[in-house]
Amino acid sequence: MKKWIMICMLMMVMVFSGCSNAEPQQKENKTPQTTQEKEEIQAVTSFYPIYILALNVTDGVENVKLTNLTGSQTGCLHDYQLTTDNMKTLRETDLLMINGIGMEGFLDKVIEENPSLEVLDTSEGAFLLEAKEAKGDEDDHGKYNSHIWLSIPNAVKQAENIRDAFCRLDPDNEEQYKKNTEEFANAMKELTDQMKNIDLTKKQNAAIFHQGFEYFSSDFGFDVAFRIDADEDTTPSAKEVKEAVEKAKEQNISVFFAADDIGKQFADTIAEETGAKVYILDPITSGENKKDAYEKAMQNNIRILKEALDK
Numbered sequence: 001m002k003k004w005i006m007i008c009m010l011m012m013v014m015v016f017s018g019c020s021n022a023e024p025q026q027k028e029n030k031t032p033q034t035t036q037e038k039e040e041i042q043a044v045t046s047f048y049p050i051y052i053l054a055l056n057v058t059d060g061v062e063n064v065k066l067t068n069l070t071g072s073q074t075g076c077l078h079d080y081q082l083t084t085d086n087m088k089t090l091r092e093t094d095l096l097m098i099n100g101i102g103m104e105g106f107l108d109k110v111i112e113e114n115p116s117l118e119v120l121d122t123s124e125g126a127f128l129l130e131a132k133e134a135k136g137d138e139d140d141h142g143k144y145n146s147h148i149w150l151s152i153p154n155a156v157k158q159a160e161n162i163r164d165a166f167c168r169l170d171p172d173n174e175e176q177y178k179k180n181t182e183e184f185a186n187a188m189k190e191l192t193d194q195m196k197n198i199d200l201t202k203k204q205n206a207a208i209f210h211q212g213f214e215y216f217s218s219d220f221g222f223d224v225a226f227r228i229d230a231d232e233d234t235t236p237s238a239k240e241v242k243e244a245v246e247k248a249k250e251q252n253i254s255v256f257f258a259a260d261d262i263g264k265q266f267a268d269t270i271a272e273e274t275g276a277k278v279y280i281l282d283p284i285t286s287g288e289n290k291k292d293a294y295e296k297a298m299q300n301n302i303r304i305l306k307e308a309l310d311k
């Protein structure tokens, strides 16, 4: 009986202490910083979506210097190569925030060789879709689909993981981090409510030209007839394009979702032959460095998904 009371009390303490302590790869016994260093936290994100989430969490906190390692226009990091400038930035980093799920393969060696570098894997606790092979894609991208931020509940989870890391690193500003994250979560709640209003009774089948859009299919509840991956390194063959045309005709796939990249060219080519309509969605891997960039891009994605599927 006493044991149960102890467990209950422990749980109460955990609930009321605000920021949780569940963080991976946390550096134990961090060496005390000098006063000068402590003034500013050098926080670094691996790429654009994580940067925008971190901008939301740290908004208004003056002693955080946030840097996006790969800039705002790099896109996905599947084939990114580490630069000497990146190495220089990482040497002065107090906290490195990554997406995880294999997105930052280029950092594996750096992280392994620098055990003192504090790394936050923001995917901790996120919902993961298994990676499905697509036409044109012969690379092994790992077991799971790494574009997790495209699922709104995942973006909230990632923001919460970022919040927890900052609360530990900078407890003086805990209230601000918590308030900011709650504001972001509330904005996301409004977006998910809009998603629920999309009626999928007429069109439930679409083709996608970006792996990340599988998270939209999962969240919005439409089926993916086929997926074609096309980028700088991945190109579907003529045979695969022909097969896609046949499948789209056979199954009457009238909706294609593509990002505004090379995938769009394939979507346009196939659509021309089948009469499907191409809709452009934003994978949110590049854009403006603004706090509301994720929210705006997602809002626009929802509008387009509604236009394509709900009529």
Ligand SMILES: [Zn+2]
Pocket: 076, 077, 078, 147, 211, 212
């Ligand atoms: Zn990608």
